[in-house]
Amino acid sequence: MIELLASSDRNVAVGMAQAAAAIALCLGVVVLCRRFAVHVERETAVSLARGLVQMVAVGVILALLLHGSLLIGALILLAMTFAAAVTASRRAPEIKNPLILSFYAIAAGSSVVIAVLLATRTVTTEIVVLVPVGSMIIANAMNACAQAMERFRADIAAHVGLIETGLALGADPAATVAPYVQSAVYASLLPRLDMLKSLGFVWIPGVMAGMLVSGASPVYAGIFQFIVVAMILAASGIAGLVATVIMRARAFSSAAQLTLRAGEPDKRRLV
Amino acid sequence: MKSEQPTQPIALETAHLSRAVVGKVLTDDINVQVQVGEVVAVVGPSGSGKSSFLRLLNRLDEPTGGSVRLNGEDYRRLAPQELRRRVSMVMQTAYLFPGTVAENVAYGPRQRGQRLLAEQTDALLHRVGLSGYQERNANNLSGGEAQRVSIARTLANAPEILLLDEPTSALDEDSARGVEDLVLDIIRERRMTCVIVTHNNAQARRIAHRTMIIQDGKLVAIGPTDEVLRDD
Numbered sequence: 139m140i141e142l143l144a145s146s147d148r149n150v151a152v153g154m155a156q157a158a159a160a161i162a163l164c165l166g167v168v169v170l171c172r173r174f175a176v177h178v179e180r181e182t183a184v185s186l187a188r189g190l191v192q193m194v195a196v197g198v199i200l201a202l203l204l205h206g207s208l209l210i211g212a213l214i215l216l217a218m219t220f221a222a223a224v225t226a227s228r229r230a231p232e233i234k235n236p237l238i239l240s241f242y243a244i245a246a247g248s249s250v251v252i253a254v255l256l257a258t259r260t261v262t263t264e265i266v267v268l269v270p271v272g273s274m275i276i277a278n279a280m281n282a283c284a285q286a287m288e289r290f291r292a293d294i295a296a297h298v299g300l301i302e303t304g305l306a307l308g309a310d311p312a313a314t315v316a317p318y319v320q321s322a323v324y325a326s327l328l329p330r331l332d333m334l335k336s337l338g339f340v341w342i343p344g345v346m347a348g349m350l351v352s353g354a355s356p357v358y359a360g361i362f363q364f365i366v367v368a369m370i371l372a373a374s375g376i377a378g379l380v381a382t383v384i385m386r387a388r389a390f391s392s393a394a395q396l397t398l399r400a401g402e403p404d405k406r407r408l409v
Numbered sequence: 410m411k412s413e414q415p416t417q418p419i420a421l422e423t424a425h426l427s428r429a430v431v432g433k434v435l436t437d438d439i440n441v442q443v444q445v446g447e448v449v450a451v452v453g454p455s456g457s458g459k460s461s462f463l464r465l466l467n468r469l470d471e472p473t474g475g476s477v478r479l480n481g482e483d484y485r486r487l488a489p490q491e492l493r494r495r496v497s498m499v500m501q502t503a504y505l506f507p508g509t510v511a512e513n514v515a516y517g518p519r520q521r522g523q524r525l526l527a528e529q530t531d532a533l534l535h536r537v538g539l540s541g542y543q544e545r546n547a548n549n550l551s552g553g554e555a556q557r558v559s560i561a562r563t564l565a566n567a568p569e570i571l572l573l574d575e576p577t578s579a580l581d582e583d584s585a586r587g588v589e590d591l592v593l594d595i596i597r598e599r600r601m602t603c604v605i606v607t608h609n610n611a612q613a614r615r616i617a618h619r620t621m622i623i624q625d626g627k628l629v630a631i632g633p634t635d636e637v638l639r640d641d
Contacts, residue, residue, distance in 0.1 A: 299500070300506065303559075305489075306467060306469060306493055306498040306500065307516055308491070308521065309516070309517075310490060393468055393485075394490065395468070395469060395489075
């Protein structure tokens with residue numbers, strides 16, 4: 139460990155200098171935005187500071203846990219999933235227990251995919267491999283979950299009259315919101331589908347770039363990156379679907395009454 | 410409040426029906442009986458709770474107190490879907506589903522796995538004055554036409570009780586009169602039990618046997634329409 143830290147001292151110093159250059163460029167963009175009356179100074183400063191501190195912290199943790207067991211890796215991913223659920227849950231304040239909903243959705247999507255990656259030996263159980271790849275899967279599942287919830291909530295809000303018309307004609311709740319379930323799941327998948335389509339043409343993702351820098355075969359690096367992005371799509375699909383289905387169930391009471399009225403939190407809750 | 414001896418069986422009965430949301434009382438202890446074949450108008454100022462009361466009758470909203478009985482049976486014993494087929498509602502705004510007029514008319518039966526025959530669709534559309542509209546896009550209709558489709562769609566469920574929530578208030582004067590005449594003809598020829606919310610007392614006089622006045626969620630008067638609306 140001492141050897142590891144000592145050898146990385148030089149790299150850390152170089153890295154901090156490069157980070158300073160990146161921050162300077164971001165601040166330049168902030169100044170440019172300010173000239174167009176777009177004020178993102180505070181938000182950008184906070185985000186840059188948080189991002190740097192968080193990534194350095196992750197690096198330190200990974201360095202310390204480099205040779206940790208699979209259990210430690212699983213606990214790290216579990217903590218990441220919880221943090222992702224906290225972030226995603228802010229998109230559905232009208233729903234009861236949005237944190238649990240988000241956690242189920244993100245955990246379902248990422249755990250299935252990570253299990254498949256491990257079972258096929260696409261990734262190893264080493265923390266230094268498992269955690270970075272797992273975090274990509276979790277982050278994308280979080281985005282898909284949030285996008286699905288946001289889209290479903292917005293569609294319900296925009297179609298209350300149509301949904302209640304269906305209910306008043308004797309339809310099952312699920313039938314009245316079927317088009318909005320479809321659009322929510324699709325909306326959550328679309329960015330990942332675009333990502334997959336543009337893979338190699340528009341962007342070469344970080345994992346592949348890192349593998350090339352560390353001397354891996356370019357062809358294997360490309361295949362590995364495809365697998366990761368495909369798995370991100372799968373995790374996003376599962377997370378978006380689970381989030382929407384749970385949200386659909388919670389949008390109605392047991393007597394088939396529409397209780398989710400976006401923008402009106404608690405207004406319809408019975409006293 | 411005048412109490413009358415029912416002469417027909419009771420189709421719908423509320424007992425101490427109430428609903429409050431986040432401390433605000435929308436419907437407050439309403440007791441009313443609607444006889445089979447009777448038309449009851451619900452009038453009152455804007456925001457008085459007329460529509461809130463109507464939404465409790467087919468359980469689109471949940472009562473927080475009291476009960477509703479349909480032909481003597483507590484409506485909580487019925488599946489909500491079955492209840493709403495039997496107690497169907499025409500809303501103030503005619504929300505039509507994407508697709509054709511015929512698909513809209515067949516919506517209710519389709520939810521129960523039943524297929525509405527083309528002749529039945531034709532007959533319903535003919536009845537509401539829209540013969541030949543079967544294949545029209547439902548989103549390209551005027552307000553009056555859309556409300557007529559909405560009425561045909563509700564009738565396709567063969568309801569025992571018809572709830573009408575200001576069905577003409579979103580229409581221009583000519584369309585409103587046409588839809589009102591249509592509603593009046595249908596409930597008379599079918600001898601339908603009907604509860605209609607209206608802010609128009611003249612409309613209540615033209616349609617309803619009895620009228621109830623709601624203010625601040627409370628029932629303040631009920632009786633024969635001419636008596637209740639005598640001072641207007």
